Amino acid sequence: MSLSRSDFDQYMVPNYAPAAFVPVRGAGSRVWDQEGREYIDLAGGIAVNALGHCHPVLVKALTEQGNTLWHVSNVFTNEPALALAEQLVDATFAERAFFCNSGAEANEAALKLARRAAIELHGERKHKVLSAYNSFHGRTFFTVCVGGQPKYSDGFGPRPAGIEHFDYNDLDSLAALIDDDTAAVIIEPIQGESGVLPASREFLLGARQLCDKHGAYLIFDEVQTGMGRTGHLYAYMEYGVVPDILTSAKSLGGGFPIGAMLTTSALAKYLAVGTHGTTYGGNPLACAVASAAVATINTPEVLGGVLRQHDRVIAGLEAINARHGVFAEMRGRGLLIGAELKAEYAGQAREILAQAALQGLMVLMAGPNVIRLAPSLVVTDADMDEGLARLDRAVAAFLAARG
């Protein structure tokens, strides 16, 4: 069997443009490709591999569950799902959990729950969903339409009705749209995909007050910010603003697909038997891995390590910038960090990513102007230093190539 990147073009739907190399193995924050070349992974599978690659605790949980029980469907419950739900309820504002397989599905459930509850309580008119321009909530048709990026939602025919968009971090813009017909306001505490833009505390607090005033549910999409990414289990904890519904995925499973919607018991009751579901949601394999991930991440050592590593990364990026002067701004929380390119390099994040790959480094973009880092939450100092050294060389090569 000899497979290569060119097989992607031959056999796969062309909706992705994967890198030229093919990873075959990972350990911690290092990955090796088919040629045996080693990479430092500061991309973390897009903020997913929160404990790096093949973390022994997750391998053990997956192996043990793999030898015990894989799948039973929601016609039955199972112990790993119950254990994970209990952990998440104990650790957060929430009293009830719903499990699914991805971030988009968690948001789909959150939006359906909010509309269902609002309509049951107040009638059909109360179904409006408000979301920020440039937000990202997943790729199902409902969630792309709620996400305020026409490039993802255009060209698929008629959209679901009742969705409107406000400017992120602009309370006046939200206040101008929200009314008594609003069922839900959905917000990323840090906009991840569109540039690693943190919300201000005033904005989230103001959104909470506006939702209370108009009887709308506040949904925090913590798919990217959740599970320790910001140095807190969920970002809402640092902001001190509590949503009615919270969605989690990405780092939740540490690399095994799982999503969760968390809410209060008062709200949860509107998803009564038969109103919503998914065959795989709460699958024992996924829940066993996520349960081990939550137990490992939700500790002072790991969360404190994220905050400490944040300062080291920012210092490292500042040192790179002192040498090369390419970044206008560094921002983010914990280990979700964006470095925005100066105007003269706007649109060229992709070129830096390509140079990084040549230097043995995996990093991400967040839009065309921002280099994004979302590494393992337990990345070692040595791996981080080596990754930053490679980024320094990649930036130098990028500048040299421009002449």
Ligand SMILES: *Cc1c(COP(=O)(O)O)cnc(C)c1O
């Ligand atoms: C990645 C992401 C999603 C979508 O998650 P999928 O697992 O790809 O469906 C939704 N919201 C936010 C904030 C994300 O970062």
